[in-house]
Amino acid sequence: MEKSTILSVDGLKTVFQTRHGYVDAINDITFTISQGETVAIVGESGSGKSVTALSIMKLLESSGQIASGQVLFNDMNLAELSDRKIRDIRGKQIAMIFQDPMSCLDPLYTIGDQIMEILKIHEDLTPAEADNRVLELLKLVGIPDGETRRNSYPHELSGGQRQRVMIAIALACRPNLLIADEPTTALDVTVQAQILGLLKQLQADFGTSIILVTHDLGVVAEMADRVIVVYSGTVVEQSGVHELFSKPEHPYTEALIRSIPRADTDRTAPLHIIRGSVPGLHEMPSGCRFHPRCDYATEICTQQEPPLFHLESDRSSRCWMKDGSLAKEFQHRLNTDNLDSRHPAPPNDAYTASKKEILLEVHNMQKHFPILKGILSRKVGAVKAVDGVSFEIFKGETLGLVGESGCGKSTTGRLILRLLDITDGEVKYGGINLAEFKGRQLKEQRKKMQIVFQDPYSSLNPRMTIGDIISEPLEIHRIASGSEKIRRAGELLEMVGLSSKDVYKFPHQFSGGQRQRIGIARALATEPELLVCDEAVSALDVSVQAQILNLLKKLQGELALSYLFISHDLNVVKYIADRICVMYLGKIVETADSETLFTNPTHPYTRALLSSVPVPDPTIKKERIILEGDVPNPAKPPSGCAFHTRCEHAKEICKSKIPEFKQMSLGHKVACHLIN
Template sequence: MSRPPSNEHGPIPVLRVEGLTVAYRRGDEWLAAVRDLSLALPAGQVCGLVGESGSGKTTLALAVMRYLPREGQVRAGSIEFAGRNLLALGRGQMRHLWGKEMALVPQDPLSSLNPSLRLGRQVADVLRYRGGLDARQARRRVLELFDSVHLDDPERVAGSYPHQVSGGMLQRVLIAMALSTEPQLLILDEPTTGLDVTTEAAILELLRELIRGRRTAVLYITHNLGVVAQISDRVVVLYAGEVFEDAPTAELFRQPLHPYTQGLLDSVPRLGQNKEQVQLRPIQGRIPELDALPRGCIFRPRCPLAIDVCLEQPPLYDAGPRREARCHRWDEIARQEVSARQPAAAPNEPPADAEGAERQQLVLQGRALAVHFPGRRSLADLLARRPRAGVKAVDGVDLSIRRGATLGLVGESGSGKTTLARAIGGLVERSGGSLEFREIPLPPGLRGRSDDVLCCLQIVFQNPEEALNPYLSVGETLRRPIMRLLDLSRPEADERVAALLQAVGLPAEMARRLPGQLSGGQKQRVAIARAFAPNPHLLIADEPVTSLDVSVQASILNLLVELQARQGNATLFISHDLAVVGYLADEVAVMYRGQFMETGPVEAVFRPPYHPYTEVLLSSVPIIGAEKQKMARAGAEERPEPPGELTGCPFHTRCPRFLGKICVEEVPPWRVDEESGKAAFCHIPLEELRAAQAHQAPLRPGGDAPPGGGEEGRR
């Protein structure tokens, strides 16, 4: 909480921060990134820290850990850890605390692990240096820790290098390392951002389990409101370095008292919402620069409830038991006299020609698409003349996308989603199958494709940093494909650039800026503008909103809907966020191990009967406003796989409705529901799935099979 409570009747908090101001040097001046911040965190409590990028979340974490870079400095306030003044400790004294009594788990595990050392060795080094164990004790403890974080085959993981295991496994290794010395304080900085829903659910469930057993105080930093709703006891909302709201989690999500918190919640698509029913409401404007903070309330320029009194800086008001809000109108909001939460926006306009014959035109059709990568053969394989064991990244999928429609592609990391998209785009050559674009056969690679095809098929990648040339201005970035693919003159291209910037909601003067001068959301808007520059018939969007703030994400989703309505393009939208796909897509394909498990209209696929894999994915989605749910524990549910190529159903090693021998040995049939248009790749008839799923919450991996399940029920 922002004004630390008195500890007269209770233990001293593990972490107590009072009046903290942290600033960064820019030239001859200091710019405060965190201002007058206070909080107290007792043992066993999880405090969620949320806010847009630039709010000061990571700066606070680095200040608490005394990890601030050279240009950063604590300018005022105090930080106490277990009763000790951290700001009075020297570097040597802090080294005794780091990794032993306080630990930090960063967002990107690869940047925190040594790529040249095996994972077991890296954790063992921490145990020997911090815990005083000898080599044999450390080795044994590493295996115990890896088992405690539910890593399958701890021996194998301990002997692996970071690049040889998945992102979810690396995050578990970092958590094991952080908890290896039983720290009193654990700081988690976006530990699940970028992970798929089942891996995220497994990490969250693991953290809850470990925190319960150790009474560790946890500061959990994230921009994912669904995650913070599920794991936190309290939530602190930061904006441009100031605490805007502080409340118990359930109370904050039930009735937020600050317009900024309300805006964040309204920006998030919920499962069951669709673009045809509601339009997302992002917060207008952007977070202010530290050297240009507005007068009075710093949220005033973006706030729909701003009035004259907001020209005065608001204090942090006591808004009830264990609640605080930095808003002059918090009491009016509490009495529901005013609200920043507007009525649901009107549904989006349907795509152009939605009722005409063009709406039925197939833009893309693929049959039996396959992408196989050859594996490596060891010397033993060569001597034994064993065939090369390849990887079937995409294994015989059929898909079609019509004009003005969006096909959502969901699945865990490694399911083959991006490989399929790159094969359609010609960036990876397919191994088999046929692909038609506007009824014209497409060659496997880019070289054989005409300029017309290159013009009409465009891709938006997940990371705009990698897609934009840092040395080209925004105007030149947009102008080049226009002049190259549309054969326009320079003046005509300049007019088109201005129109594109207006279409994606960027001012005309942005054309003169370099990518390094733009925010993440602005860069993604430029990438989308470039993709729409040649008027594409098909847009492939590969995780375009992953890692963006919720408000920026909402504006990008609205932009994609608006541009599609205006131009009538087809879209292949890839994401591991099921709520985002459910909002944006018309149809959805659920992918696992290179194959489609379920396809159909999005509203049909996301309601029972589900394919068991779809059921697992939906069960793992953290839900805002719901009671804390037991999250999936991915990995622990895996059944041992037989050596060689997997047979039968691809999902049988994890299926919560596993039937036995038939799932292992026989390829499932496609079960088609003619009424809804959905189809599931499963041995269980849809009627039986519907009956099993009607009377219970969706199963999670490793759950019990439904009564009457088993091999005898099928054979």
């Protein structure tokens, strides 16, 4: 039985008013969604995904407006409805889960009050009935102890719990259509698995249709029935999810899929990259919008914008390659160009097993933050953020550090750099204890150790030019001054793939990937030996992520750099890291070389992490190990093995005795009572 169409978007065009006049944000967006179906909208940042979702909901900012097209929902054109009438539909019939729950939840109201608010607007319920509905919704989305949690404020919840509250608000009136805008982007893989499982279960229970806006193709492969690929505000491909991944029909789709690091990706080969970036709204190229970045572009691509060619099996592609009359021209183009030669493998010969020389050694490192109470700031306890961590980093090696948010990864990186003081333990660099360095000695040591932060925009001063930002370390350490430091800044920009002419520009004039390159250039200014990369690619699109990962490997090969690579994206860590440490609640529970860890994960926590990683292949159905609950409070950690409260294999000994860190094989160590 064919399912009925619940939403039909036809020729949607949204424009924004700027000082240069009106510009198109999205143009000719057309798709449908049926009852109980999941349609994914994918593309890079700036491609128009979120604007499409906001246009459907009529939640555009004041400078934006729908210029033309229809958004038909139950025979009503939402694009023509007044603000009052659309408010009656929002939340009740169509609901939206926003990307950042912390900024969307009011910090002054409890989560119970915020769920209650939507019920008061759309439902005719008594206070007792509304209160019961709130408790039902909290239970439905998997938040335990609803009686207590409804009185909690957003800051008292974890990221995963806040996202569950957003889902509870969206589902409060049991809408027919749910729009999820990057609902799992900032979440750990374990929490992401919980949220995706929850959405699938709710869809099965209530027959809700879902529009999933995301750039994570692993999530798309797992969740979607159909996929809409958008680029520069227009649809470039539509397809069923299986057909899209098995045979993409647009060069952009193909390039996105090839850019993703996977567990089976060859670590010695470069990731495929999409050169350049999505053009700005004022910089749309003539012809096909993708042609400046396309490996297959010919003359017609630069002159005429292609129509949306309709293919077999209800597929479509906006590419001249699908015009039968041009097939010979494109085939000649493919035969004469070796496309793979455009992306040569970056050299990465610095780290070899036969030449191991320890650069950094960490032994029993601890960091306890005091818990203070009262006006006299009386110490009543401590948060054990890092609790007895030991590892080493070899020269020219990349060590990956993975785990859920709150496990102590970033704190570990900051302790190594002496950005935080160590409570106990040792950090030795070149055999010398860093605690011995003071004043000028510490300043000199910091030249050898630098950090690349997660958010490249907030870590760059918006009031300084790029030249001044990069050359600031040169001046601080008296390496160069005057015109020499600007010349050196230009050389560093060239090293990371930008132009030396960019020294006079400001951060806002660059894309996210370019800003991250600037952050790397600044980190390299003092010619360090060790870089701490703290979630350095987690906020980037897959295409930009591939560029940065290739760059890091290239620089490592050329400069013999060592990396501590902190991330929650295990596929990325598998690709770039030589060895991996798995961290849980301030302790390392397993360490091994990357290949061994992925093929033979031993600790139950490691197995759960790896099982939760989305695979960008809809034909692969993984058996998930869903971890119940969140990471325990580090101020009150469990006795014995810290993981026993979430471990399905926990025994009585796990509750009382801390497991020994045992060696399984050469380089493979595990802290678990289940290991003999």
